[in-house]
Amino acid sequence: MEQITPQGKDFSQWYLDTLKVADVFDYTPVKGAMVIKPYGWKMWELFQKEMNTRMEEMGVENAVFPTLIPESFFKKEAEHVEGFAPELLTVTRVGKKELEEPYVLRPTSETIIYDSYARWIHSYRDLPLKMNQWANIFRWEMKTKPFLRTSEFFWQEGHTVHQTAEEAEAMVLEALDLYTNVFEEVFALKGIRGKKTPNETFAGALYTTTLEVLAKDGKAIQSCTSHNLAQNFSQAFGISFTDQNEEQKTPFITCWGTSTRALGTLFVAHGDDKGLKLPPKIAPIQVVIIPVIMKKEQETEIEESVLALEKELKDAGIRVKVDRRDLRPGNKFAEWDIASDSMMIARRDTSEKFSLERNNCVPAIFDLLEDIHQSLLRSSEEFLQKNTSEVFDFESFCEVLETRGGFIKVSWCGDSDLEKEIQEKTKATIRCIPFEDMERPKGKCFYTGKDAKEIVVFAKSY
Amino acid sequence: MEQITPQGKDFSQWYLDTLKVADVFDYTPVKGAMVIKPYGWKMWELFQKEMNTRMEEMGVENAVFPTLIPESFFKKEAEHVEGFAPELLTVTRVGKKELEEPYVLRPTSETIIYDSYARWIHSYRDLPLKMNQWANIFRWEMKTKPFLRTSEFFWQEGHTVHQTAEEAEAMVLEALDLYTNVFEEVFALKGIRGKKTPNETFAGALYTTTLEVLAKDGKAIQSCTSHNLAQNFSQAFGISFTDQNEEQKTPFITCWGTSTRALGTLFVAHGDDKGLKLPPKIAPIQVVIIPVIMKKEQETEIEESVLALEKELKDAGIRVKVDRRDLRPGNKFAEWDIASDSMMIARRDTSEKFSLERNNCVPAIFDLLEDIHQSLLRSSEEFLQKNTSEVFDFESFCEVLETRGGFIKVSWCGDSDLEKEIQEKTKATIRCIPFEDMERPKGKCFYTGKDAKEIVVFAKSY
Numbered sequence: 002m003e004q005i006t007p008q009g010k011d012f013s014q015w016y017l018d019t020l021k022v023a024d025v026f027d028y029t030p031v032k033g034a035m036v037i038k039p040y041g042w043k044m045w046e047l048f049q050k051e052m053n054t055r056m057e058e059m060g061v062e063n064a065v066f067p068t069l070i071p072e073s074f075f076k077k078e079a080e081h082v083e084g085f086a087p088e089l090l091t092v093t094r095v096g097k098k099e100l101e102e103p104y105v106l107r108p109t110s111e112t113i114i115y116d117s118y119a120r121w122i123h124s125y126r127d128l129p130l131k132m133n134q135w136a137n138i139f140r141w142e143m144k145t146k147p148f149l150r151t152s153e154f155f156w157q158e159g160h161t162v163h164q165t166a167e168e169a170e171a172m173v174l175e176a177l178d179l180y181t182n183v184f185e186e187v188f189a190l191k192g193i194r195g196k197k198t199p200n201e202t203f204a205g206a207l208y209t210t211t212l213e214v215l216a217k218d219g220k221a222i223q224s225c226t227s228h229n230l231a232q233n234f235s236q237a238f239g240i241s242f243t244d245q246n247e248e249q250k251t252p253f254i255t256c257w258g259t260s261t262r263a264l265g266t267l268f269v270a271h272g273d274d275k276g277l278k279l280p281p282k283i284a285p286i287q288v289v290i291i292p293v294i295m296k297k298e299q300e301t302e303i304e305e306s307v308l309a310l311e312k313e314l315k316d317a318g319i320r321v322k323v324d325r326r327d328l329r330p331g332n333k334f335a336e337w338d339i340a341s342d343s344m345m346i347a348r349r350d351t352s353e354k355f356s357l358e359r360n361n362c363v364p365a366i367f368d369l370l371e372d373i374h375q376s377l378l379r380s381s382e383e384f385l386q387k388n389t390s391e392v393f394d395f396e397s398f399c400e401v402l403e404t405r406g407g408f409i410k411v412s413w414c415g416d417s418d419l420e421k422e423i424q425e426k427t428k429a430t431i432r433c434i435p436f437e438d439m440e441r442p443k444g445k446c447f448y449t450g451k452d453a454k455e456i457v458v459f460a461k462s463y
Numbered sequence: 464m465e466q467i468t469p470q471g472k473d474f475s476q477w478y479l480d481t482l483k484v485a486d487v488f489d490y491t492p493v494k495g496a497m498v499i500k501p502y503g504w505k506m507w508e509l510f511q512k513e514m515n516t517r518m519e520e521m522g523v524e525n526a527v528f529p530t531l532i533p534e535s536f537f538k539k540e541a542e543h544v545e546g547f548a549p550e551l552l553t554v555t556r557v558g559k560k561e562l563e564e565p566y567v568l569r570p571t572s573e574t575i576i577y578d579s580y581a582r583w584i585h586s587y588r589d590l591p592l593k594m595n596q597w598a599n600i601f602r603w604e605m606k607t608k609p610f611l612r613t614s615e616f617f618w619q620e621g622h623t624v625h626q627t628a629e630e631a632e633a634m635v636l637e638a639l640d641l642y643t644n645v646f647e648e649v650f651a652l653k654g655i656r657g658k659k660t661p662n663e664t665f666a667g668a669l670y671t672t673t674l675e676v677l678a679k680d681g682k683a684i685q686s687c688t689s690h691n692l693a694q695n696f697s698q699a700f701g702i703s704f705t706d707q708n709e710e711q712k713t714p715f716i717t718c719w720g721t722s723t724r725a726l727g728t729l730f731v732a733h734g735d736d737k738g739l740k741l742p743p744k745i746a747p748i749q750v751v752i753i754p755v756i757m758k759k760e761q762e763t764e765i766e767e768s769v770l771a772l773e774k775e776l777k778d779a780g781i782r783v784k785v786d787r788r789d790l791r792p793g794n795k796f797a798e799w800d801i802a803s804d805s806m807m808i809a810r811r812d813t814s815e816k817f818s819l820e821r822n823n824c825v826p827a828i829f830d831l832l833e834d835i836h837q838s839l840l841r842s843s844e845e846f847l848q849k850n851t852s853e854v855f856d857f858e859s860f861c862e863v864l865e866t867r868g869g870f871i872k873v874s875w876c877g878d879s880d881l882e883k884e885i886q887e888k889t890k891a892t893i894r895c896i897p898f899e900d901m902e903r904p905k906g907k908c909f910y911t912g913k914d915a916k917e918i919v920v921f922a923k924s925y
Contacts, residue, residue, distance in 0.1 A: 027579060027582070027583075029528070029578070030536070030578060031533065031566065031575075034530075034531065035529075036526060036527065036528050036579050037526060037527045038526050039525060039526050042525050042526050062505075063501060063504050064500050064504050065504055067491050067498070068496075068568075068599055068615055069493050069496065069615065074492070086558055086559075087557075087558040089557065089558055090557055090566075091555070091557070092552045092554050092555075092568065093554075093556060094555060094565070095550070095551065095552055095553070095603045096548055096549040096550065096551055096603070104552075106554065116492060117491065121489075139530075141557045153530055153531065155527070
């Protein structure tokens with residue numbers, strides 16, 4: 002068995018070792034791009050299915066738009082192009098011929114989608130318009146890490162158009178709720194929800210909301226974002242509609258996305274020194290059956306039992322694999338006891354081992370899978386609580402940051418320049434202005450001592 | 464209601480009108496690329512699901528590989544680069560910086576996938592290796608048509624590696640069977656299966672097999688291909704393995720794909736003057752419920768019945784939509800009769816109308832959907848038979864081609880230059896060397912009068 006570096010020794014190395022042992026990705030000759038291997042891609046497919054079911058209930062329909070975007074399009078929203086320019090991969094040639102107008106590979110699809118929306122939206126009857134696209138996205142990043150930051154990655158991007166600012170605001174939160182629910186119900190992960198500061202707002206948005214999750218090393222990950230684009234892109238792309246009173250109006254747009262980074266989040270938030278720890282809903286294999294053959298004469302009998310059990314679990318919709326690798330039983334996790342018609346169960350999450358009746362075992366296994374989910378979710382909640390500190394001065398802030406890491410809540414004056422100054426000094430950034438603290442008294446800024454404008458959460462991040 | 468040009472008047476216009484009315488696509492500012500709108504994309508998702516289920520049974524696993532391919536990679540297989548060079552979109556810039564080595568956008572993924580395979584395959588224990596990728600593909604085509612030929616399209620590409628030539632040959636046919644079955648069981652379409660002539664063989668393959676389907680205008684469509692790459696790419700990419708006798712061997716590769724073109728095939732092979740005609744398995748909406756309110760006082764009662772029926776069908780897994788548009792009943796397809804507790808059914812495929820008992824209607828509707836599938840499949844089979852001719856001289860060939868179109872079977876000498884000559888004269892190409900005629904006596908070549916090498920099928924094609 003390949004060795005996994007312990008998390009406490011070198012978390013980055015633990016991450017790479019773990020992904021290698023789990024066989025979820027491989028490097029490629031394309032800078033920063035990875036192959037997502039079957040065991041990793043299956044998780045993405047399971048995630049897509051969960052998302053699609055929920056989006057359908059929200060009235061969101063899937064469509065696809067071109068990958069290539071005319072370079073000029075990208076310049077229509079001024080802040081937007083500035084935010085993305087250095088990372089844009091640009092197609093300038095076809096065969097040996099130079100293109101008259103270069104195309105960029107989408108780093109996000111607002112511009113190409115809203116160009117279509119402008120043709121589709123005429124009347125209030127066309128609204129709300131809610132579409133989602135599953136797509137590959139291209140951003141030429143300098144520092145990359147499998148799943149967490151790659152030059153090509155996969156995501157979904159929802160783009161909705163509304164008559165009123167209020168509807169758009171509600172949609173931004175509905176999308177954030179979608180992510181919060183999926184992270185909780187599928188990934189068994191809890192995080193902190195809030196608004197981004199202007200420094201961290203999406204290029205072209207009025208405001209950005211996020212769900213920030215903690216990795217086991219105490220660093221934060223932005224697991225998804227949901228943006229209120231207000232009328233910025235509607236104006237830039239000439240989207241307008243006639244309202245109920247025959248008046249010409251400019252609609253309000255939201256967009257929201259999460260990516261293969263969500264899988265990276267899952268890996269770093271649940272993994273331990275044994276490697277990946279996957280919640281059952283996203284695990285490509287939920288149950289591994291390991292036949293243990295102690296005496297040669299039992300082989301046929303055991304094999305028959307194994308096949309029957311495999312079929313029973315599969316028919317019940319459980320993702321099951323039989324591991325017939327010829328290892329010493331000591332290396333395996335469970336034991337068969339044909340005589341007593343029971344089996345040994347080993348839980349990946351708690352390492353508990355116990356015996357289970359073979360007869361009518363399916364409901365017990367479903368209960369077990371649900372219990373594993375709940376137990377992982379509780380761990381996540383506890384980890385989040387334990388690793389969220391509150392401090393009141395910069396000295397304590399630096400101390401917590403260096404010793405414990407995690408989320409650090411502070412009262413904050415709201416000054417963007419000072420936010421950058423703190424980042425330069427400490428590498429920590431404001432992850433969000435948490436919704437949960439919005440109603441609290443704000444107190445004095447931990448950095449300037451002035452009256453605070455808001456409570457924010459700082460962390461070092463991926 | 465928008466007008467659809469009759470097929471007999473202008474088939475190309477019929478196609479575009481039909482797709483517009485069905486709302487499956489839209490044009491974009493990117494040359495030859497389309498938006499696939501929700502009603503079209505849903506069909507692709509249903510197709511993916513059907514394919515994934517079958518591929519899983521075949522032991523094929525999904526993965527993803529980079530979209531960008533280093534330009535140099537593409538030159539490793541000489542025929543391969545020659546086949547694709549003029550259509551290659553090339554990324555030369557990132558932001559304002561020129562790339563040291565340009566990347567091409569994949570026009571197919573052999574080179575980038577086999578580069579990974581070379582790292583993954585060491586021993587016979589690693590074989591067979593069977594992976595599939597769902598991907599967007601880029602080919603800068605001069606003449607484009609929605610779904611049938613676009614500069615960006617979607618496909619699946621299966622890539623398998625085998626120890627022996629025999630295994631690879633069997634795999635090529637297994638993949639062709641997969642397509643044949645899906646086309647029959649999901650799309651209700653029959654076609655002709657066979658081998659391509661060298662002129663039409665995939666760039667870099669030993670041979671190519673295909674399933675050729677007829678459009679309603681008598682033109683052929685290559686609906687899928689399955690290629691035997693033999694050892695060409697293994698050698699070019701340095702893929703080798705140690706066999707059971709510790710000897711170093713070069714493996715045999717197959718690849719096979721079908722694309723969003725399959726949906727285009729479906730549209731042109733089943734559609735009629737009323738527009739799209741979708742087999743139930745691929746129809747995003749299988750049943751439309753149209754409440755017909757003749758008297759105002761029935762409104763509530765009817766609405767309740769409609770909601771109950773909708774729920775009953777949905778719970779049974781039927782894709783259902785209630786059409787509440789306020790049209791004159793004459794414009795609608797079915798009628799409610801609350802009093803007699805029955806409903807009017809209108810079949811899209813046969814235009815038949817008949818009454819159905821409301822009580823316990825779900826099994827009857829399932830039967831109906833199955834019957835529609837079978838009826839469409841029979842139509843397809845009959846259309847194929849009626850539009851496949853056999854001729855013995857060039858004069859008859861030209862006459863059939865001009866008057867009836869369709870598939871034309873002939874005995875053929877096998878001369879590639881003459882094949883091109885016939886194409887220049889008549890625009891018809893050899894679609895395939897049908898498997899069904901391989902055992903027949905070959906006779907004399909219809910063009911040269913020489914001893915024929917094989918029986919082939921010609922047609923004009925998309």
